[in-house]
Amino acid sequence: MSTEDKHLNNGEPEIDPLTNDRYLGGHEYDGIRELDNKMPRWWLVLFYASIVFAAVYLVGYHITEWWPLQDEEYEMEMTAAKSAMPANPHASVDLDGLMPLTAENDLAAGEEIFNKICATCHGKFAEGLVGPNMTDMFWIHGDTTSNAIRVKDLYQVMLTGVIEKGMISYKDQLSPTEMQQVISYIFTLQGTNPPKPKAPEGHEYQVIG
Numbered sequence: 001m002s003t004e005d006k007h008l009n010n011g012e013p014e015i016d017p018l019t020n021d022r023y024l025g026g027h028e029y030d031g032i033r034e035l036d037n038k039m040p041r042w043w044l045v046l047f048y049a050s051i052v053f054a055a056v057y058l059v060g061y062h063i064t065e066w067w068p069l070q071d072e073e074y075e076m077e078m079t080a081a082k083s084a085m086p087a088n089p090h091a092s093v094d095l096d097g098l099m100p101l102t103a104e105n106d107l108a109a110g111e112e113i114f115n116k117i118c119a120t121c122h123g124k125f126a127e128g129l130v131g132p133n134m135t136d137m138f139w140i141h142g143d144t145t146s147n148a149i150r151v152k153d154l155y156q157v158m159l160t161g162v163i164e165k166g167m168i169s170y171k172d173q174l175s176p177t178e179m180q181q182v183i184s185y186i187f188t189l190q191g192t193n194p195p196k197p198k199a200p201e202g203h204e205y206q207v208i209g
């Protein structure tokens with residue numbers, strides 16, 4: 001079937017008097033004829049622009065991979081976010097090398113932290129309450145083979161916490177220095193025999209500090 005324009009006998013295109021559009025040939029059924037309705041310019045512009053866009057998209061995203069696809073973009077953002085996060089400050093601490101601090105200002109800072117955070121569970125004098133007594137040689141956590149309680153043993157408990165017993169981890173709340181300060185303060189309480197001490201818990205160690 002031809003879709004050529006319908007022409008008058010003199011060769012002029014046949015025009016619909018109502019719309020001024022030309023008639024198309026080859027589309028006539030039961031006397032109904034098709035007009036050559038031109039697509040509006042804006043529609044054509046959009047149509048061709050979408051073809052150009054699709055071509056650029058196909059080449060840019062899928063063939064040359066100039067630009068990342070959604071999944072890659074997600075991965076890149078996650079990696080960037082991870083590297084922007086502050087690293088765990090405790091990760092670089094050499095636990096084995098830690099010694100109790102002795103400077104007065106460190107011990108004062110440690111006492112302040114202890115009173116503010118730890119005393120509610122360990123007692124004002126570290127005599128023990130919910131948490132164990134920390135003024136005696138008995139410790140629940142520690143290295144029984146060495147028979148010594150060191151800074152690193154308390155540090156380890158404070159890092160990991162003992163959640164099921166109610167001792168939380170302080171790794172996000174206290175800096176490495178603050179950890180050392182409060183631990184050093186606790187060491188100074190050794191043998192202070194506070195009133196109403198909690199009964200000994202754990203293993204009795206020979207050396208502390």
Ligand code: HEC
Pocket residue numbers: 113114117118119120121122130131132138139140141142153154155157158162165166167168170182183201202
């Ligand atoms: C909410 C209560 C609570 C708070 C607050 C708390 N602790 Fe504890 N802590 C506990 C309990 C309970 C245990 C005993 C864990 C166990 O049985 O293993 C414990 C155990 C410990 C131990 C190990 C003692 C041992 O005998 O081995 C250390 C060290 C310690 N806490 C330090 C601290 C410090 C330092 C703070 C403050 C920064 C603190 N805790 C705050 C409840 C608490």
